[in-house]
Amino acid sequence: MPIARLTDAECDAALAALPGWTLRADGLAIERTFRFADFVQAFGFMARVAILAEKADHHPEWFNVYNRVEITLTTHDAGGLSRRDITLAQTISAML
Numbered sequence: 001m002p003i004a005r006l007t008d009a010e011c012d013a014a015l016a017a018l019p020g021w022t023l024r025a026d027g028l029a030i031e032r033t034f035r036f037a038d039f040v041q042a043f044g045f046m047a048r049v050a051i052l053a054e055k056a057d058h059h060p061e062w063f064n065v066y067n068r069v070e071i072t073l074t075t076h077d078a079g080g081l082s083r084r085d086i087t088l089a090q091t092i093s094a095m096l
Contacts (some may be wrong), residue, residue: 029061058084
């Protein structure tokens with residue numbers, strides 16, 4: 001069964017409930033930057049997210065430099081944002 005892409009209204013409603021997450025300029029993904037005290041905390045966060053993402057079978061695009069972790073969520077099979085991205089963003093945000 002194909003994964004449904006969220007409508008613009010669904011994206012707007014989801015982002016309103018996800019503080020810190022922003023819509024990427026092309027409208028096909030959401031992004032957030034996380035900052036930690038040091039590399040160990042950033043890497044620990046990434047490890048926890050990796051376990052959750054693997055369980056959800058939905059993997060983030062991310063970038064890490066020292067204490068900063070940038071996460072981008074999109075669903076390639078849907079050609080943009082799906083409920084899977086919103087659910088993973090909510091899970092990630094709840095970890096903090």
